Amino acid sequence: MQRTSKSKPNLNKLSNKCPTTGKIRLRDKIEAIDILHTRLNKRQRDLDVKGSTKANEVRAYKCTHCRGWHLTSLETWSDNPSIASVKTSSSASSF
Numbered sequence: 001m002q003r004t005s006k007s008k009p010n011l012n013k014l015s016n017k018c019p020t021t022g023k024i025r026l027r028d029k030i031e032a033i034d035i036l037h038t039r040l041n042k043r044q045r046d047l048d049v050k051g052s053t054k055a056n057e058v059r060a061y062k063c064t065h066c067r068g069w070h071l072t073s074l075e076t077w078s079d080n081p082s083i084a085s086v087k088t089s090s091s092a093s094s095f
């Protein structure tokens, strides 16, 4: 009978990296959010204590290259610039 005593995933223990971005690859959204919360806590703690932080990750996103999840410091994601060209045409076309 085996005992599984898994602790929370640690960023330093994960050696699985994305070949494209070089970022640490997270297994799924749940793990990504879990670690993101850890980073946000550290970020807030650092800001309170030191006034600055290196934990800048604010978002988790799914990587299309490795199909894993990564954390990013970018609050907005603009890989689809054509979205700005979407217009609602109000011209009623009647036959």
Ligand SMILES: [Zn+2]
Pocket (backbone or CB within 6 Å): 018, 019, 020, 021, 025, 063, 064, 065, 066, 067, 068, 070
């Ligand atoms: Zn990736």
